[in-house]
Amino acid sequence: MPEYKRKKTHAGRPKRKKPEVVVTESNAVRRPKRVNKDITQDDSIRVVRGKKGEKRKKLLIIASIAAVIAALLIILSIVLPVGLIESAQNFFLSLGSGSFPAEISGTTVINCVPKGNYYYVLTDTSVMAYSNGGKKIFSYVHGFSSPVIVTSETRALVFDQGKNTAVIYNLAGVVDTVETKGNILTADIAKNGEYAFALKSDSYASSVLVYSRNGKSLYNINFATDMVNHVDIASSGKKIAISTVNSDGGKLSSCIRVYNFSKADPDYKLDLGQDIAYDVENAGKGFFVSTHNKIRFITWSKYNGVDFDFEGELSSLRFSSAGVLALYNKTNDKSENNVMLFSNSGKKISEFEIKGIVNDIRFAKGCVYSMGDSKVEIFDKKGNNLRSDSCGFGGIRLAVTGSNTVCIITDSEIQKTEIKKGN
Numbered sequence: 001m002p003e004y005k006r007k008k009t010h011a012g013r014p015k016r017k018k019p020e021v022v023v024t025e026s027n028a029v030r031r032p033k034r035v036n037k038d039i040t041q042d043d044s045i046r047v048v049r050g051k052k053g054e055k056r057k058k059l060l061i062i063a064s065i066a067a068v069i070a071a072l073l074i075i076l077s078i079v080l081p082v083g084l085i086e087s088a089q090n091f092f093l094s095l096g097s098g099s100f101p102a103e104i105s106g107t108t109v110i111n112c113v114p115k116g117n118y119y120y121v122l123t124d125t126s127v128m129a130y131s132n133g134g135k136k137i138f139s140y141v142h143g144f145s146s147p148v149i150v151t152s153e154t155r156a157l158v159f160d161q162g163k164n165t166a167v168i169y170n171l172a173g174v175v176d177t178v179e180t181k182g183n184i185l186t187a188d189i190a191k192n193g194e195y196a197f198a199l200k201s202d203s204y205a206s207s208v209l210v211y212s213r214n215g216k217s218l219y220n221i222n223f224a225t226d227m228v229n230h231v232d233i234a235s236s237g238k239k240i241a242i243s244t245v246n247s248d249g250g251k252l253s254s255c256i257r258v259y260n261f262s263k264a265d266p267d268y269k270l271d272l273g274q275d276i277a278y279d280v281e282n283a284g285k286g287f288f289v290s291t292h293n294k295i296r297f298i299t300w301s302k303y304n305g306v307d308f309d310f311e312g313e314l315s316s317l318r319f320s321s322a323g324v325l326a327l328y329n330k331t332n333d334k335s336e337n338n339v340m341l342f343s344n345s346g347k348k349i350s351e352f353e354i355k356g357i358v359n360d361i362r363f364a365k366g367c368v369y370s371m372g373d374s375k376v377e378i379f380d381k382k383g384n385n386l387r388s389d390s391c392g393f394g395g396i397r398l399a400v401t402g403s404n405t406v407c408i409i410t411d412s413e414i415q416k417t418e419i420k421k422g423n
Helices: 052-079 084-093
Strands: 109-114 118-123 126-131 136-141 147-151 156-160 165-170 173-179 183-189 195-200 206-211 217-223 227-233 239-248 251-260 268-273 279-282 286-290 294-299 305-309 313-319 324-330 333-342 348-355 360-364 367-371 375-379 385-390 397-402 405-409 413-418
Touching (some): 084 165, 109 147, 109 360, 109 397, 118 147, 126 156, 136 173, 147 183, 156 183, 165 183, 183 227, 195 227, 227 279, 239 279, 279 313, 286 313, 294 333, 313 360, 324 360, 360 397, 367 405
Antiparallel strands (some): 109 118, 118 126, 126 136, 165 173, 183 195, 206 217, 227 239, 239 251, 251 268, 286 294, 294 305, 313 324, 324 333, 333 348, 360 367, 375 385, 397 405, 405 413
16 A cells, blocks of 8 residues: 655745735726716817917917008008197197287288188288187297298298298297298198299299208299299199299280199190189199189099189188188179188089178188178078177188187287177
8 A cells, every 4th residue: 555645734834925016007907087977078188289379379469460550650641741740749739728819929910821720820020820729829020021821731831922031830830941042922831741932033934843841852843934823732742733824915824734743744734814813722632723703623633623603803712621712792892792612622512692891701610700890790501690799890810719709810919709699
């Protein structure tokens, strides 16, 4: 019988410990996260964007701001052609008030030119500017023997007719003093600051010279036999209308020519015959030409024209932002007056009569303001008398400063008058 041996069980030995399992990312069993049923698949995903999109957005904003600024500058260059600083300066200087009566320097008032919220007064010794509230903005002694004033939206040019000196002003003071090589016949200053002189010289009967607002020569034209009596620069600053007078065998003849600054020959010519031009004035899209019994409107672009005839003699022609007013009367009776109103685009608005002597008249704020020897009146565009009030004697020029308020300029002072009475 085989020998049976019992196996050893090692019961007395200690049990071997199981090695510890270290859980790492590589061997960890990932359990799926519990998904909230209220959260959709798109909401549970987070997209991390880089900075490239932010930079692009900033560039678009900067480009948009630059485009707006560029557009604004273009608009301002059209609306404010003499510059934002000068225009702003003029605006703030025209604010404020003073006391009435306001004193005037000089012994004789030659002209008054209203410019919206201020006006110029030219006397035999000085040129002054006043706000509508009565504040004296400036006063300069010009020293001219035959002073004449022409104005634009922001500047005034005063020249000594028959001499060779002119001074350009804005409300801050003297912009430039100009000495010409010939004696000045007439002059004009445009919206963009360009100015022109018609001169009498030794070589020609007359010459026209145009300068930029900075005094740079832009254009000149010479006339061998014609004498220039009016010049007017277009709003674009690229054209000029010139009226001339000629005498051949004792017979006068007059002509209107329009020159483009890019060439020597005129773009347009109108023979007036013996009908001498009293005035040539820019009105924006075109210009007005006035003679003793006719007013013409001619466009700057295609030179289309329309004529308005009247019986009598032209007494006053007033230009403003409201439109154009022509006052004419009978040759031997200054108390029978007719008013013709035009828009600045050359359309006739109305025509009506005014009884009595008219010392000065204005078209402003949609109404006609008339000043006689002792009375000031307001008419609507159809000639209906809206208000009438007495005023002091000696009124030479009139400036409209409010809907029912005017300033009456005499040789010694400026008096404010409120027209209170109804008709």
